[in-house]
Each structure stands twice: as C-alpha cells, then as structure tokens.
Amino acid sequence: MPVPPVSRRERKKAATRQAIGDAALQLFLERGYDQVGIRDIADAADVSTATVFKHFSGKEALVFDQDEDRESELIAAVRQRAPGQSFLDALQQHVLDTWLSIAAHPQRAEFVSLVESTPVLRAYAERMWTRHTDSLSAAIADEIGVDPDNLACVALARFVLDIPTLARGRQDPRAAVEEIFGILAHGWKPPREPSAP
Structure with a gap:
C-alpha cells in the first residue's frame, strides 16, 4: 500500500519542530541546561515562545525531542x-x-x-x-x-x-x-x- 504524501503544512511543522529542538540542544550544550530559558530557545530558532510550547510540552522535552512517536x-x-x-x-x-x-x-x-x-x-x-x-x-x-x-x-x-x-x-x-x-x-x-x- 503506498504511503500518502506528506502535506506541505506537515513538512513545515516538522521542520519548525526540528529547528527548535536543534537550537535548544545547541544552547544547552554551550551554556548548560539551567542557564537557558525558553525565550533564548525561541530567539535562536526564530519563533515565538508560544510556538515552542505548541511543539514541546516543556523544557525537558526539548532535550529529548525525538520522543514524540x-x-x-x-x-x-x-x-x-x-x-x-x-x-x-x-x-x-x-x-x-x-x-x-x-x-x-x-x-x-x-x-x-x-x-x-x-x-x-x-x-x-x-x-x-x-x-x-x-x-x-x-x-x-x-x-x-x-x-x-x-x-x-x-x-x-x-x-x-x-x-x-x-x-x-x-x-x-x-x-x-x-x-x-x-x-x-x-x-x-x-x-x-x-x-x-
């Protein structure tokens, strides 16, 4: 059975999630977990804090961003x-x-x-x-x-x-x-x- 194509919207959503997760991990590795806030991550990923929370349940989830599925x-x-x-x-x-x-x-x-x-x-x-x-x-x-x-x-x-x-x-x-x-x-x-x- 063929896999249905992923919509543009879903691709954008996945790309945004990936960008947020990558930015968070980079900041955590550079500065330490406790020294990084959600605002820092949002700025690094060029999104709003609301967008961060739309994709991740909390700060810990940003470290383990592949856990969703x-x-x-x-x-x-x-x-x-x-x-x-x-x-x-x-x-x-x-x-x-x-x-x-x-x-x-x-x-x-x-x-x-x-x-x-x-x-x-x-x-x-x-x-x-x-x-x-x-x-x-x-x-x-x-x-x-x-x-x-x-x-x-x-x-x-x-x-x-x-x-x-x-x-x-x-x-x-x-x-x-x-x-x-x-x-x-x-x-x-x-x-x-x-x-x-």
Missing part, C-alpha cells in the same frame, strides 16, 4: 511484527534499531554529560521510556490473550523499557541489550565463576 513505535513493534516472529524478538530488534543509533551519535558523549550533570534531566530520562509501561503491557497482553493489567505482562513491559538505562555505559551496548533480552526470554541463571587454571 516512541509509544506508537513500541506498540507497532509488537502488533506489526513479521509472521512467526515472537514479540520479544520484535521488541529486541526495535530497541537495537532505535537506541543503538542514538548511542552511536557523534554528540552522544556531550549529550550524556549534559543529562548526567542535570538532576531534572536524569530523572526525566529515567521516566521517558518507562512511562509507556501500561500501553506496551496492554499490547503484549492483547497478543497473548490475557487481561490488560496482567502482572507478568506489566513486569515484562517494564523490564523491556528499562533496557536502554541498564545497557547505558556498557562497553558493548549491543551485547548488553541481547543479554538482557536473553534473560527475559529464557530466565535468569546465576553467573558462573571462571574456572581455575
């Missing part, structure tokens, strides 16, 4: 997975496709330093993915035919959503993501002590 993408990973693919495999691929590209971004070190040095951003980052727990657990529950508030589905969704935080800072992020999904799929086993030579 995360929930629908998570649900699509479960519901629109390939025939025969388990929803855990589909979610693993989704996390690898989305999070690893962010982890490899050239400004990643500066961005992480900004987030880690700003308590309000650290807290927001922790909540950012996990706030989708209810929607993701309902999609999983629907796929296996149980009640939407099934505790096993809620726990599984929460663990999946915590994976980027758990894998952050690991030497091999891909291996960390795969190991955690392996635990979710096959259960936890105690690590073995290395054999003595």
Whole structure:
C-alpha cells in the first residue's frame, strides 16, 4: 500500500519542530541546561515562545525531542511484527534499531554529560521510556490473550523499557541489550565463576 504524501503544512511543522529542538540542544550544550530559558530557545530558532510550547510540552522535552512517536513505535513493534516472529524478538530488534543509533551519535558523549550533570534531566530520562509501561503491557497482553493489567505482562513491559538505562555505559551496548533480552526470554541463571587454571 503506498504511503500518502506528506502535506506541505506537515513538512513545515516538522521542520519548525526540528529547528527548535536543534537550537535548544545547541544552547544547552554551550551554556548548560539551567542557564537557558525558553525565550533564548525561541530567539535562536526564530519563533515565538508560544510556538515552542505548541511543539514541546516543556523544557525537558526539548532535550529529548525525538520522543514524540516512541509509544506508537513500541506498540507497532509488537502488533506489526513479521509472521512467526515472537514479540520479544520484535521488541529486541526495535530497541537495537532505535537506541543503538542514538548511542552511536557523534554528540552522544556531550549529550550524556549534559543529562548526567542535570538532576531534572536524569530523572526525566529515567521516566521517558518507562512511562509507556501500561500501553506496551496492554499490547503484549492483547497478543497473548490475557487481561490488560496482567502482572507478568506489566513486569515484562517494564523490564523491556528499562533496557536502554541498564545497557547505558556498557562497553558493548549491543551485547548488553541481547543479554538482557536473553534473560527475559529464557530466565535468569546465576553467573558462573571462571574456572581455575
């Protein structure tokens, strides 16, 4: 089925959002999060403060400007997975496709330093993915035919959503993501002590 063309209005809206997000991140990296106000961001993006708030719910959201479609993408990973693919495999691929590209971004070190040095951003980052727990657990529950508030589905969704935080800072992020999904799929086993030579 062909994808309908994006209207000029939608392209302009997306370009404005991108310009605001880019201006905000640049200012935050240059001056620090607490030293930048919404007026500074609006001026740098050449828009009004009302336009900033039309596109972003608050100052924290400006740092994480790619978060808008995360929930629908998570649900699509479960519901629109390939025939025969388990929803855990589909979610693993989704996390690898989305999070690893962010982890490899050239400004990643500066961005992480900004987030880690700003308590309000650290807290927001922790909540950012996990706030989708209810929607993701309902999609999983629907796929296996149980009640939407099934505790096993809620726990599984929460663990999946915590994976980027758990894998952050690991030497091999891909291996960390795969190991955690392996635990979710096959259960936890105690690590073995290395054999003595």
